[in-house]
Amino acid sequence: MPLRSVQIRPGIRLKALTGFAVLSPPFRQYNEDCLNAGPLFRMISGKPSSAVQSVLNELLSELHAKSGCEKFGLTRDSLCAILTEVGTKHLSSGGPEPGLRAFYLSLRVDELALARACAEGQDQAWEVFLTRYREKLYLSALRIAREDSAARELADTLYADLYGTNTRDGQRVSKLASYTGRGSLEGWLRTVLAQEYVNRYRRTKRLVSLEEESEEGAQFPAPEPEPIPAADSRLSQATDEVLAALPAGDRMVLSAYYLDGRTLAEIARTLGVHESTISRKVDKLAKSLRKQIVAALGRRGMSRRQAEEALEVDVRDVQLDIRRSLAQESPPVSFSKKRVEAEVREGEG
Amino acid sequence: MTDVPKIVRERLKAGVAATHPDANVLTAFSERSLPEPEREFVLHHLARCAECREIVSLALPEDGSTPALQPVSSTGWLAWPTLRWVFIAAGILVIASLGTVQYRRHAPASNVAAKRSGPAMYVKEAENKPVATPVPPRPPTVQESKEASDKAKPPSVSEQGKQVSRPSAKPVQTPARLAPALAGNDFGGRTMGGPLPHGPRVVNQFQQQNANIQQQNAKALLVQSAAAAPPPVPFSKPATSQQAQAIAPPQTARGDAAKSAEQSETALTVQSESVTQQPSTYEIAQNNVERAKPADDLHLSASRKVPVGSPSQFDTLAGKAVTAPRWTINSSGALQRSYDQGNTWQDVNVAAAVPAPEGSLLVPVEKSRAAEKDTDIALAKKSASPVFRAVAANGSDVWAGGSSAMLYHSVDSGIHWTRIVPAFSGSPLTGDVIALDFPDPQHGKVTTSTSEVWITSDAGQTWQKQ
Numbered sequence: 107m108p109l110r111s112v113q114i115r116p117g118i119r120l121k122a123l124t125g126f127a128v129l130s131p132p133f134r135q136y137n138e139d140c141l142n143a144g145p146l147f148r149m150i151s152g153k154p155s156s157a158v159q160s161v162l163n164e165l166l167s168e169l170h171a172k173s174g175c176e177k178f179g180l181t182r183d184s185l186c187a188i189l190t191e192v193g194t195k196h197l198s199s200g201g202p203e204p205g206l207r208a209f210y211l212s213l214r215v216d217e218l219a220l221a222r223a224c225a226e227g228q229d230q231a232w233e234v235f236l237t238r239y240r241e242k243l244y245l246s247a248l249r250i251a252r253e254d255s256a257a258r259e260l261a262d263t264l265y266a267d268l269y270g271t272n273t274r275d276g277q278r279v280s281k282l283a284s285y286t287g288r289g290s291l292e293g294w295l296r297t298v299l300a301q302e303y304v305n306r307y308r309r310t311k312r313l314v315s316l317e318e319e320s321e322e323g324a325q326f327p328a329p330e331p332e333p334i335p336a337a338d339s340r341l342s343q344a345t346d347e348v349l350a351a352l353p354a355g356d357r358m359v360l361s362a363y364y365l366d367g368r369t370l371a372e373i374a375r376t377l378g379v380h381e382s383t384i385s386r387k388v389d390k391l392a393k394s395l396r397k398q399i400v401a402a403l404g405r406r407g408m409s410r411r412q413a414e415e416a417l418e419v420d421v422r423d424v425q426l427d428i429r430r431s432l433a434q435e436s437p438p439v440s441f442s443k444k445r446v447e448a449e450v451r452e453g454e455g
Numbered sequence: 456m457t458d459v460p461k462i463v464r465e466r467l468k469a470g471v472a473a474t475h476p477d478a479n480v481l482t483a484f485s486e487r488s489l490p491e492p493e494r495e496f497v498l499h500h501l502a503r504c505a506e507c508r509e510i511v512s513l514a515l516p517e518d519g520s521t522p523a524l525q526p527v528s529s530t531g532w533l534a535w536p537t538l539r540w541v542f543i544a545a546g547i548l549v550i551a552s553l554g555t556v557q558y559r560r561h562a563p564a565s566n567v568a569a570k571r572s573g574p575a576m577y578v579k580e581a582e583n584k585p586v587a588t589p590v591p592p593r594p595p596t597v598q599e600s601k602e603a604s605d606k607a608k609p610p611s612v613s614e615q616g617k618q619v620s621r622p623s624a625k626p627v628q629t630p631a632r633l634a635p636a637l638a639g640n641d642f643g644g645r646t647m648g649g650p651l652p653h654g655p656r657v658v659n660q661f662q663q664q665n666a667n668i669q670q671q672n673a674k675a676l677l678v679q680s681a682a683a684a685p686p687p688v689p690f691s692k693p694a695t696s697q698q699a700q701a702i703a704p705p706q707t708a709r710g711d712a713a714k715s716a717e718q719s720e721t722a723l724t725v726q727s728e729s730v731t732q733q734p735s736t737y738e739i740a741q742n743n744v745e746r747a748k749p750a751d752d753l754h755l756s757a758s759r760k761v762p763v764g765s766p767s768q769f770d771t772l773a774g775k776a777v778t779a780p781r782w783t784i785n786s787s788g789a790l791q792r793s794y795d796q797g798n799t800w801q802d803v804n805v806a807a808a809v810p811a812p813e814g815s816l817l818v819p820v821e822k823s824r825a826a827e828k829d830t831d832i833a834l835a836k837k838s839a840s841p842v843f844r845a846v847a848a849n850g851s852d853v854w855a856g857g858s859s860a861m862l863y864h865s866v867d868s869g870i871h872w873t874r875i876v877p878a879f880s881g882s883p884l885t886g887d888v889i890a891l892d893f894p895d896p897q898h899g900k901v902t903t904s905t906s907e908v909w910i911t912s913d914a915g916q917t918w919q920k921q
Contacts, residue, residue, distance in 0.1 A: 289482030300513035
């Protein structure tokens with residue numbers, strides 16, 4: 107692994123700082139230099155908006171003091187360019203202009219400076235990064251991968267990406283250059299690890315399943331689009347209508363609990379609430395969903411009894427092709443007859 | 456847990472996920488630092504994208520050290536589920552207050568009735584009432600003082616002597632306690648007036664002492680009662696004067712009763728007379744005692760060295776449940792706290808914060824004289840007009856910093872504050888504190904306007920300057 111071995115010196119001391127207020131030229135001149143500097147300007151995609159410029163005019167001193175970028179080998183100009191890039195990207199991704207000031211104040215500029223200095227290859231920044239995050243990175247990888255060798259491989263792969271072993275147009279590209287300071291650097295590293303793990307797992311699973319099936323001699327039939335019978339569509343539509351009306355948080359909780367099989371504690375930690383809150387919410391949602399779907403089916407012409415029967419069949423988790431049984435190619439038959447047909451079909455299958 | 460219909464599971468899977476949020480946005484979402492509209496957008500995506508849900512779940516920290524938990528309330532305060540609990544809490548409060556009022560009304564009547572029934576009943580009451588509590592039942596003790604002064608000392612009636620001896624233990628203690636409590640001295644500073652950790656055992660000791668010197672105790676009681684008259688808080692002065700007046704007649708009655716030992720009946724008569732007089736003085740004394748209670752509580756607060764006047768300490772003393780508040784710094788640099796999710800804010804005053812007690816978090820590690828002088832100057836400047844620039848909170852653990860190297864720490868949501876002066880190798884922190892980053896109560900980073908960065912891993916006990 108082409109990682110540079112960095113000797114970590116304990117007790118790193120800060121170099122003497124020059125008098126910031128005395129030696130630095132007036133801010134406006136700095137800002138203009140920052141935005142018009144030749145090599146730094148290339149970092150910015152497109153001309154920075156006036157909103158970004160005006161907000162940075164006001165906040166750059168404070169952000170610069172918070173960042174301590176000089177100790178990582180970054181200049182004030184570099185920091186200004188980085189902040190301009192981050193703000194411009196935020197606006198282009200839909201961030202509101204009035205919220206730009208709060209956005210900049212919420213940034214973790216110290217960690218942003220560290221990450222970007224590492225991306226530029228500054229040695230002192232890498233020293234600090236390794237001291238702070240090397241151990242944590244491995245522990246996070248171990249928690250995600252749950253196995254030592256897989257965790258080491260995951261962590262080493264990420265280190266390579268962070269260090270910048272990849273090149274683009276002859277220049278080293280470090281993943282740390284994409285860190286924007288919106289969350290903590292440690293949290294960002296965990297998220298990137300998790301993304302890498304999920305991507306790997308998805309690729310591995312697809313490969314393994316294909317290999318297994320090919321060994322068994324199975325063909326890979328093209329997926330047949332199943333016809334959606336008209337009667338069944340009322341149930342799907344009613345359910346879609348009810349689910350669409352749910353708040354995003356409620357739907358996310360339902361998906362995490364019933365689809366992903368996450369525990370209430372995990373969901374609570376994800377959303378930052380107490381476990382009991384999630385427990386009450388899931389219980390309440392499960393009870394109210396049934397009533398709402400029955401009401402929605404009623405608006406679509408089903409009687410209450412029919413609607414409850416339709417839901418009742420789903421809940422019993424019978425090996426039943428619901429779409430076919432609800433198909434209305436033939437006139438609607440009573441429920442008992444449908445059941446008999448389903449059982450017959452099951453016997454055949 | 457109630458299950459959902461199967462169709463619901465199927466349709467939950469059917470959602471189409473838009474472009475995945477990048478790692479920065481997902482991290483900010485997990486750390487609750489996204490603004491509400493953006494958080495809503497991410498939730499909308501997570502509701503439909505299993506992959507991103509998996510990533511967010513895997514990326515959670517192991518120890519759960521995420522920002523302070525917030526209750527999820529999508530329905531608002533006026534929804535029935537919330538109102539239901541509000542009504543229940545209101546009902547409990549009403550019942551508790553009615554019960555308290557009823558108890559107070561009946562308590563003096565029952566005590567007066569017990570006194571009238573005779574000395575035997577009175578002894579039982581005295582036995583039952585605990586003497587070791589820091590705030591003993593004052594009304595009976597005030598009565599006892601009058602009883603002791605009224606009663607003669609008939610040597611032939613040994614039981615009566617015992618009765619007198621036992622109650623006199625209490626009046627000896629109570630006025631002495633009242634005096635230091637109201638004067639704001641250390642609670643329990645006097646040997647006879649302090650709290651009695653040993654309870655009944657100490658009472659027995661007093662019984663033995665008072666059995667031998669009954670009249671001397673009664674005299675001492677009168678002197679102490681008179682001494683206790685001035686110290687009470689201003690709003691109890693009328694009651695105090697009346698109390699002093701009430702003491703005088705019993706004195707006279709005691710002198711009459713002491714004429715002969717065979718005049719026990721007379722003594723009892725006098726006693727009964729003083730008893731009949733007592734309702735008025737008793738009630739006044741009771742009011743005096745009851746009104747003295749807030750002063751006692753204030754005294755307790757003072758003994759803890761908390762700046763008086765901060766409303767939060769009264770909340771704690773009243774036993775209200777205080778959840779972790781929110782913190783902010785307003786435009787004029789004042790530190791503010793909200794207990795109601797940001798609806799109302801109160802200024803928090805740390806300028807009167809007491810110096811840290813022994814063994815606290817002050818870290819004058821190898822301070823040079825020059826450094827100490829600089830720190831003193833900084834402290835003097837700070838006390839003039841504190842301007843805060845940064846605040847960080849982890850539940851009830853709060854750090855606040857600002858101009859002139861000002862840095863304060865509280866572990867109880869701002870009720871008590873400790874001034875912290877980070878120092879490393881003889882050099883203290885200089886400049887204004889402009890940023891505080893405390894992911895948990897132990898680990899933190901302080902950034903100053905002079906571009907200093909101070910790190911602590913032990914909740915501010917030791918610091919390193921980077």
